[in-house]
Amino acid sequence: MLLIDCPHCGPRDETEFRYGGQAGIAYPTGETSDARWAEYVFLRDNPKGWFRERWFHVHGCRTWFDVERHTVTHEIRNTT
Amino acid sequence: MRFTFDGRPMRGEPGDTLAAALLRNGVRVVGHSVELGRPRGVFTAGPEEPNALVRVGADPMLAATVVELYDGLEAWSLRGKGRLTPDAADDRPDDRRCDKGYLHCDVLVIGGGPAGLAATAAAGRSGARVILVDDQPSLGGDLLNSRVLLDGAPALEWVAGLTLPARILTRTTAVGYYDHNYVVAVERRARGERLWHIRARRVVLATGAHERSLAFPGNDRPGVMLASAARAYANRYGVRPGRRAVVFACADSGYTAALDLLAAGVEVAAVVDPRPAGLTVAAEVPAEVLAGAVVTGTTGDAAGVLTGVLVGERHFEADLLAVAGGWNPAVHLFSQSQGRVRFDEGLQAFVPGTSAQAERSAGACRGLYGTREAIADGHTAGTEAAEAALSSRTALGARAALGGRAAGSRAGETGGTAGSRAGEAGGTAGSWAGEVGWGVAPLRVPECDEQPLRPPAALWVVGDPVPGGTEAVEPAFVDLQRDVTVADLVRAAGTGMRSIEHVKRYTTAGTGADQGKTSGAVVVGVMSALLGAGPGEVGTTTFRPPYVPESFATLAGRDRGELSDPVRTTAMHDAHVARGAVFEDVGQWKRPWYFPRDGESMQAAVLRECRAARTAVAAMDASTLGKIDIRGSDAGAFLDRIYTNMYSTLPVGACRYGLMCGADGMVFDDGTTTRLADDHFLMTTTTGNAAAVLDWLEEWHQTEWPDLDVSFTSVTDHWATVAVAGPRARQIISVIAPGALELAFMRYASTAVLGVAGRVFRISFSGELAYEVNVPWRYGRALWETVLELGAVPYGTETMHVLRAEKGFPIVGQETDGTVTPQDLGMSWIVSRRKPDFVGRRSHSRPDTARADRKRLIGLLPEDPAALVEEGAQLIAGEGAPSGGVVPMLGHVTSSYRSATLGRTFSLALARNVAVGDRLTAVSGGAAHGVTVVEPVFYDPENARRDGDPLPAGVAVPYQGECRAESPATAFAARFGAVSTETVRLREVPFESMWEVRGADPGVGLRLGPSWWFISGNFLPGPGWVDVSDQRTILELSGPGAEDVLITGCPIDLHPDVFPGHAQTLLAQTSVLLERRAPDTYRIYVRSSFTKYLAEWLIDALAAL
């Protein structure tokens, strides 16, 4: 059970959150090739190690925020 | 204490375990092994027991060594293999009330032996919040089993003299150690187990060590027992585990056991020590010591019970063989925490190596076996843990105190700072003995009479483990519960297996209920010999939770029966029940499926309900549709980006049907959205997607377009909605909401409904004249009853589905499955070409999405008008069932109904490469039906029915009666009262107005999020305050036991240093806003649809206290 530090509410159990996948995936604007668009919709990194990802405090303050989580140890560090 | 074993009456002593009582009564054979049927007796005195498994009452399999004896206990030996014995449990209702609870602490100490006690004392006196869990009924750990003297007095006197400023949970086994110092422990209570979820800043593991056995021929006879167990039975329970003993001492603890057995009146025939003569302390033990010798076999009587021990050529008569094979630190929890173990050559055991979490092992679980050493180590560990925990707590507290950072306090109050602890101590669960820890004198490490310990023998198996080696004499067991022998390991190695994990799965060693606690080290040792590698290279198998077996009843706790999954109900639910509705589950909601009249079949009821809606007037409870209040100057622009069609141009007072897609272009949800004002919309969603759509809106707003001025408030539970449909719907509206009489199609009016402020939308999902009439939740039942009294026929979801399918309206989740675009549904008309962008737009021109041969929505008419094609049936070309071979599947049937209006059956389907007029075959199971493709609109394609019948002549009389308000908790008032006690009181707080506010701080209320406030009470609402008075019900828990109730379902820390006074969090299985109004008084604001569920849960929680 991860303990996730919500920037508004402080540390709460994982069960209060919804996972939001990889962080920093920008919505493509302007002319976008089929390949570039498919990459945006379907492709995400899956590293072994530190991973910047989004969480949503769905049962609390309903804030989206980013954390860095180590995918092997589950260690979490906040990003600011 | 009287008890029975296999029906035989016996007597035991208070404090006995069942195993101790059985030995007290001379029971040597407790059961027979599963695979080989060999007799087995008590082998250990703790949870590592592989042999003495028994059925007790309704519990099918427990280790007799951990069952506390009680008067009237009935136990049976186990028979059969892998299934319950036929006579078990059926006639014994399980009346236990299992429960759970959440705890938080600075330091969690696991294990109440010398190290754990010292750690607790040290951590507690520093002011840290400390929890100590220990699996025994009383503290002391191995000191309970020993005769060791501390400062010249019995060790338990030292234990009794300790000051332990901590919450102490005895009879509590830590069974799982998960990420971020989350430890799950099971407390055994007579009325049912309690599963504790404990989050700790630091953990001190003081789990002790398990003595191990070793493999030698005949090592499984009843009478062979671990030396530590023999010592425990003699010292702690006053039970002689035999009359004449041989001690097999691979470690010095064997000599201690020999002395203890002698003191208990057991004759010791010999001590067999594999170590050379110079290492023994023979002079101290008045018995023959055979140095450099090993036990080579055992002899038994006709029943297989031990009669003697072979040491080479010599035979010693004995009925007890006490085996001291050495010690294994109990690294199970350490290893579960992802810490890495390493093999210590000096100790010949695996010990904690690298930590992965904020924990530290102390005492015997890291190989410090001496009592004094363990106390000193525990003291250091406890001190360090408390220092580390308190410094991280201070850091967090300081951050929480920063203005605007944390969830704020109620306006006008000042929040407590991290340092303020005074005045919070009380007598309940919420208080911490730790509060009195300040100023306790430091612990002094006592003197101990133990001898220094010498290295154990590195011996795992007697004789050479080679094919034919030990097998010739008698099996030498490595895993008693699984009947795995040295010969089995030899075979495994012979197949070429090198990995200990493979060997485990091949031989099943370590897979029993004891999870190899006594066998693991032996398996590693024997494999080490077979492979010619050191035990450290062989390694251990993975330690997984739970540490000891737990029942599903324990894990389920109170989440069983009606409470196993929350049920959401509408304001009209009780009326539906009274009317005999048959319900269907839609998400967590209970929705009326149909309303059968006396003896009516579903088919007849649905046909009747459909006929009423098409020819007269009918009504449905539509309260479950999601409703989202959307405000802000950019609300229209935001909706343009979310929906496929245009909303910014929608006139005020108009409703529009919309589709929204995922980024992949697939249909995600649909519904009507109405413009209430320039900067104010009300969105409706499907019942099942309400939460997901709100999440979706917030995700796009917060993560992509934070610059847009728009905010979202769920009002699903604020409004109760009745859909009134049918050509005569206008007559009902003229009575209940005359202000809405002139509404045009797709228009909205804010108007009085039954005299209360309501909203009426003229939208239709059936093609008939229809209104969706909304009143605040508390008036929902009155509205429903009135509409029915006025002649509307109640209809359920099945009729709603038939009516919309006749009109060809798709249902998200039925016609769509995440692979369907708006174009696939034939709804290109709703996909704007004028807008620059909306979510999913770019995906609609991807090659795959744009290709011509995609499945599209079609209508089907079966050739036999009475034949109902099964939903999910596959469509194939041509007529007749396939005669074999591979037949291309063209699509599948998504909806299928009998239509009262059409007088026949019909279906909707998704299919590729078909055209109107094509004849296909629908195949499902053994049935094949010929069907013809038609346009997917079966009824009134020109929308002639939309405006219904005109109001008959004569003046309609507006409703004159009273519109009765009823809270979802009203029906619980008496039960709340009945379950309340002096300690804890439960009641509903009378109705209060409530608002949610976004944006700037309104200056009152509770802060819920970065720019989100909640206000309840008597206020004149400001501009932009969203009325949510009916969205939540207010329940109040008060009294010194209130927190004891809350911790059984609320995962957050309620300690005054941490809890800011209010929080949105979980309680049981639902979201709540929890507010502490006074030290012992909590308000629970719960969504109205979850109120019945939470009320039942709270009543159950109070009853379980």
Ligand SMILES: [Zn+2]
């Ligand atoms: Zn939060």
